[in-house]
Amino acid sequence: MAPARPESPNDPKSAPDPAAEERLVIALRSRDEDAYEQLVRAHGGRMLAVARRLLGDSEDAPDAVQEAFVSAFRSIDSFEGQARLSTWLHRIVVNAALMKLRTRRRKPEQPIDDLLPTFEADGHHREPGKPWQPAARLEQREVHRLVRENIAKLPDAYRTVLVLRDIEELDTAEVAALLEVNAGVVKTRLHRARQALRTLLDPHLRADRE
DSSP, X not given: OOOOOOOOTTOGGGOOOHHXXXXXXXXXXXXXXXXHHHHHHHHHHHHHHHHHHHHOSSTHHHHHHHHHHHHHHHTGGGXXXXXXXXXXXXXXXXXXXXXXXXXXXXXXXXXXXXXSOOBOTTSOBSSOOOOBOOGGGSOHHHXXXXXXXXXXXXXXXXHHHHIIIIISOOOHHHHHHHHTSOHHHHHHHHHHHHHHHHHHHHHHHBTTOO
């Protein structure tokens, strides 16, 4: 089950004026501090949301974003313009967040196995899932809140893959490269993360819920 996706950095509706973006890049390359502030104003909120999806609502998220913007400002000469500036910045923020994940003290986590479906010897689900409420009866804002809160409950290794694949919309090869694992590991973790997320959401979205 893939969670509802927020606006993507590649969404055509959010596309900037190419000429304005080119002017911004030129100003950034000249180390114009006003251009740096413009970059932060234009993309800071969205990039903070990216970091929070990966790191949770901790002080690590704004720290990662700040470090990413400083890194982008310093390395703007490497931006070749083959992708949009927001896409390039998005990758830098993701990398900064992943670095935080690798270095911060790990907190005790609920084992993912506790959230996965169990099966009888004949292959049938031991506890078959109940139907969810029809989409027409669901308040989208509430669903997004529930999805966000329950993604945050997943163990880091699984939450990261789910966020990168289903929300940030990176492909399997990109995620594997970022996490320094093979594609098979990414696919396995994604499958298990989706199953676990459904388990977490089930009590909130079941059609027979009072």
